[in-house]
Amino acid sequence: MPIETDSPSVxxxxxxxxxxxxxxxxxxxxxxxxxxxxxxxxxxxxxxTLKTLGYVEQAEKRGRYRAGPRLLAxxxxxxPLPADLLTAFYHEAxxxxxEETLALFVxxxxxxxxxxxxxxxxxxxxxxxxxxxRLPVSSAAGQVFQSPISIEIQAQGFxxxxxGDALDVAFPVCRDGVLPNAALLLSAPAFRWDETAAExxxxxxxxxxxxxxxxxxxPHYSPWRAEAQTELSETLPLTETQLAALLKAPWAAxxxxxxxxxxxxxxxxxxxWDGEAFHVLAWKGSRWGxxxxxxxxxxxxxxxxxxxxxxxSAKGIAQPEFDADDPRLxxxxxxxxxxxxxxxxxxxxxxxxxxxxxxTPSALxxxxxxx
Numbered sequence: 001m002p003i004e005t006d007s008p009s010v011x012x013x014x015x016x017x018x019x020x021x022x023x024x025x026x027x028x029x030x031x032x033x034x035x036x037x038x039x040x041x042x043x044x045x046x047x048x049t050l051k052t053l054g055y056v057e058q059a060e061k062r063g064r065y066r067a068g069p070r071l072l073a074x075x076x077x078x079x080p081l082p083a084d085l086l087t088a089f090y091h092e093a094x095x096x097x098x099e100e101t102l103a104l105f106v107x108x109x110x111x112x113x114x115x116x117x118x119x120x121x122x123x124x125x126x127x128x129x130x131x132x133x134r135l136p137v138s139s140a141a142g143q144v145f146q147s148p149i150s151i152e153i154q155a156q157g158f159x160x161x162x163x164g165d166a167l168d169v170a171f172p173v174c175r176d177g178v179l180p181n182a183a184l185l186l187s188a189p190a191f192r193w194d195e196t197a198a199e200x201x202x203x204x205x206x207x208x209x210x211x212x213x214x215x216x217x218x219p220h221y222s223p224w225r226a227e228a229q230t231e232l233s234e235t236l237p238l239t240e241t242q243l244a245a246l247l248k249a250p251w252a253a254x255x256x257x258x259x260x261x262x263x264x265x266x267x268x269x270x271x272x273w274d275g276e277a278f279h280v281l282a283w284k285g286s287r288w289g290x291x292x293x294x295x296x297x298x299x300x301x302x303x304x305x306x307x308x309x310x311x312x313s314a315k316g317i318a319q320p321e322f323d324a325d326d327p328r329l330x331x332x333x334x335x336x337x338x339x340x341x342x343x344x345x346x347x348x349x350x351x352x353x354x355x356x357x358x359x360t361p362s363a364l365x366x367x368x369x370x371x
Contacts, residue, residue, distance in 0.1 A: 012038050013046060017055060017071055026064030052090060052343050057118070057131050066131050068117065085173075085182065086117050088215045091342030092184075092208045093119035095250060098201065100188040101127050105170070106181070107145040111137035113183060127166035127187040139163060140170035141183045154224045157206065167193045169201070171209035177218035178225060184209045207249060210306055221306050238310060238366030246302060246310050246366065247273040250340050255280060256299040257291045257318075265291060270336045271300070278314070278359040279321065279332055283352055292318045292357055300359065308368040314361040321358040329356055 016036050020027065032043060047065060050056040057068040086104065093102040103118035112134045120128050135141050140161035143153060153159045158171045167190040172180035186205055188197070210221040238246070252268040259265045267288050272279045278300060282289035292298065296318045303311040322329035333353055334346035 012036055013050070016043075016046065016050070017067075020056065020065060020067045021071065023066075026066040028064050032065065052094070053087065068131070085212065085216060087342070088212055089117055089184070090119065091250075092212060094342055095339050096204060096208060097248070098186065098204060099123055100186050100192075100201075101129070103129055103185045103187065104173075105135070105141040105183040105185055107142075108134065111142055111146065113139060113141035113145060116182075121188070125189055127168075127189055129187070135163070140168035141185050144170045144172050144180050144183045149224045157223060158202070162190060163187075165190055169205060171205050172223040173209050173212045173216070174218055174221065174223055175213070175216040177213060177220040177222055180223065181216070182212070184212060203245065207245070207304075211249075214305065235367055235369035238312070238368060242310065242368075243312060243364075243366040244273075244275075246304065246312060247271075249304070251302050251304065252340075253278070253280070253300045253302045255288065256301075257288055258295045258297065259287075259291055260294060270340055271302075272332065272336060272339075276360065278361070280318075280357050280359065281333065281336065282354050282357060284354045286354070289354055289357070293320065298359060300361075309370060310366070310368045312364070312366045314359070314364045316359045316361040316363070318357045318359045321356040323355050324350075324353060329353065332356055 016032065019032065019035050023031075029040070029043065032047075033040060036043065038046070047056055047058075051058060051068070055068045055071040057066050058064070089102075089104045096102065099122045101118060101121040104116045105113040106116055108114045115129045115131075115133050115135075118129050120126060137143070137146065138161070140159040140163070143150070143159045143161065158169060160167070160169045162168075166187050168185055168187045170183045170185040173182040173184055175181045184205060186201060213221050253271040254266055255269045256264055256266045265288055267286070269280045282292075297315075298318045299313070299315045301311065301313050303309070322332065330346050330350055333349055334344045337343065337345040337349055
């Protein structure tokens with residue numbers, strides 16, 4: 001039984017992690033309840049938090065709990081990549097809206113690829129990986145790490161390969177923007193993969209891999225190319241699908257308004273686009289909320305930092321939406337904190353939010369390239 005301490009919640013979490021390390025085959029809820037002094041509901045909350053952070057994994061939604069990749073790294077020495085890359089991966093995976101399994105792989109000896117973490121697909125029939133599972137050099141993830149890379153993979157920017165009844169798509173994650181240090185992999189039952197799925201999934205995976213590379217410090221995203229891709233296409237308008245995808249990505253918007261003295265004021269804001277309007281949060285202590293109440297004319301811009309340099313610009317009138325005591329504000333905060341931070345932190349962030357505004361654009365333009 002755990003020893004009494006002044007911080008029982010911390011002590012219980014550590015004891016739970018020790019228990020999972022002692023049982024590599026995993027433990028079920030009844031076993032954990034018998035060993036950890038905690039209620040059933042509190043145990044589920046703790047396990048779900050540790051799963052989100054990558055310290056615990058569960059092969060099936062009702063399966064046994066096992067040590068996750070971040071916990072296993074405590075036993076295996078230095079991690080080949082920054083620990084926050086796993087956090088970034090879980091954030092991207094949970095926010096992606098994709099229904100198939102997503103996994104992060106790193107190269108290991110003999111050309112194999114080792115799974116560091118995964119977020120299981122949401123459908124009843126799905127492809128999943130075991131904790132610590134290795135894929136051979138012939139797999140999609142394994143081929144991404146080969147040198148020299150095949151001309152076909154280099155040209156298309158990813159590797160697609162069948163693995164039994166599953167189809168895997170692997171995109172490189174590059175610390176320097178060129179050479180892969182990790183691979184973002186989507187795995188789906190082969191019978192669900194068709195041209196429609198490819199058109200929807202491949203652009204999303206590339207954007208996620210680019211963002212993960214960017215978080216590692218990559219100045220650009222040009223896998224397997226000695227020189228960064230600098231050729232710019234002509235300026236082209238974004239389609240409705242492209243515009244919606246960019247507005248769904250976890251980029252902050254820059255909101256521009258006018259101060260009482262007539263000077264411009266620009267501030268980054270969390271935003272949600274519902275297809276017709278933007279919803280933005282005003283935090284307590286932010287002066288711009290008062291500026292909007294006095295002068296509601298605003299502009300918003302959203303952009304990505306790499307090719308093809310997609311951008312969105314909007315202008316309109318900002319109207320007060322939800323006050324701090326409105327439960328709808330908490331629901332908006334829950335969605336935005338999950339999108340930008342990877343988890344629902346509405347309960348802890350709510351005291352810091354003053355209100356929200358809704359901005360219905362009178363003009364909205366999306367394009368790629370420089371103009």
